Amino acid sequence: MFHLKHPPRTGAARRSNPGATSTSAISERPDVIIFDVNETLLDLTHMRESVSTALNSKQELLPLWFTTMLHYSLVGTVSGRFEEFGAIGVAALQMVAHNNGISLTKEDAQSAIIPALFHLPAHPDVKPALQALKQQGYKLACLTNSSTQGVKRQFEYAGLTDCFDHRLSIEPLQIYKPDRRAYAWALGQLNVKPAQALMVAAHGWDIAGAQAAGMQTAFVARPGQSLYPLADTPNYNVTDLVELAHVLDID
């Protein structure tokens, strides 16, 4: 069944965002909504203090650390060597420290990242939006690069455990997003076709990967995040999940 999206609700084009120039006119109501976790649901800015302390108070290095972690997760994927996401984060922090002349042991890097990663609050819009989407009859899942145990602990701390019907980590597959195989595997686990699933993410790379896998996509424009200018426009472009729940209230 196809539904017209309500044009005033789609957030239309956000012209300040380099990848957002239009939205698709018609989208099928998805059977399942799949959420990315870090930054999309959980507020990573709460790691700023511990990471910044490890990096001699250079707060501006936080995005470089996170991007380096993402880059090296794919380095492992394309070179066929899997390492757990937290270990990659520790290694990335060591590299960023070294490249900026900061002395940091592996143990100090672990102390700066691992406890903080398990104690991230949800963005304030997340819980009410997830509850609204559930009431609208959607099946809710997550697909994260965090480990299986990691996302379990993250959701327990953030109080999100009961919001989801399925909690998926790429860890059993050992292939990181946005590799197309990660989305294909998740869709198999959920027993849905790509076009029946909506991937929700605050990262341009996640949107690009989900598009390549044939999924519907919704970009959440969290502060400091943008779409990838060379990817297609997502089906939805919203400022937060409450707006998404409003847009998806189409039945």
Place this chain on the structure above:
Amino acid sequence: MFHLKHPPRTGAARRSNPGATSTSAISERPDVIIFDVNETLLDLTHMRESVSTALNSKQELLPLWFTTMLHYSLVGTVSGRFEEFGAIGVAALQMVAHNNGISLTKEDAQSAIIPALFHLPAHPDVKPALQALKQQGYKLACLTNSSTQGVKRQFEYAGLTDCFDHRLSIEPLQIYKPDRRAYAWALGQLNVKPAQALMVAAHGWDIAGAQAAGMQTAFVARPGQSLYPLADTPNYNVTDLVELAHVLDID
């Protein structure tokens, strides 16, 4: 034929570098030495001014831009969509600008990157080292993520064209390093087995990928670069290419 490396020449362990804890004791004399280009041969700090101007004089964002470009090159590889490296660089600059509240058009991003990328000087150690390695009888090649035309223009400007027997870009393959297929393809082009080839790079991810492809590896510790702590130790770890030529003078 196997040769003992000269222990005093290997640079031994650089303890300040998070990934360098030992060097392998014995390495086969390689038939061909394959160099990465950007940062390994060419000095990217000369892009700092134009990129910094585009980013409202925030020089500290240069590494974030370059890492974002590398990350998105792999996003394309794992999602099966190839874009030319320069175009990814422009898109990455637009994203970094947007995420830092800086207004930057695509045209301004292109102006900041493309001309500068074609006018990078070689690091001062590069030419004398390449000449020494040639005199030692090594076949020299490069393997770069830059486009075929891009590396041609880069080498013309830097005066490196005649230093190489083979100039390889991943562009015909449309798969970026450090995907193992990129190294395997290059080895096929050069008609050598992995263990007969030495990959030389200033990037931990390039070293990790070449290792996974079965090649010998040499890390060049350019300022602001480090090995990947989760990868194996490279066969050689040197401060510049003159040191590498000295270490490889083993016959």
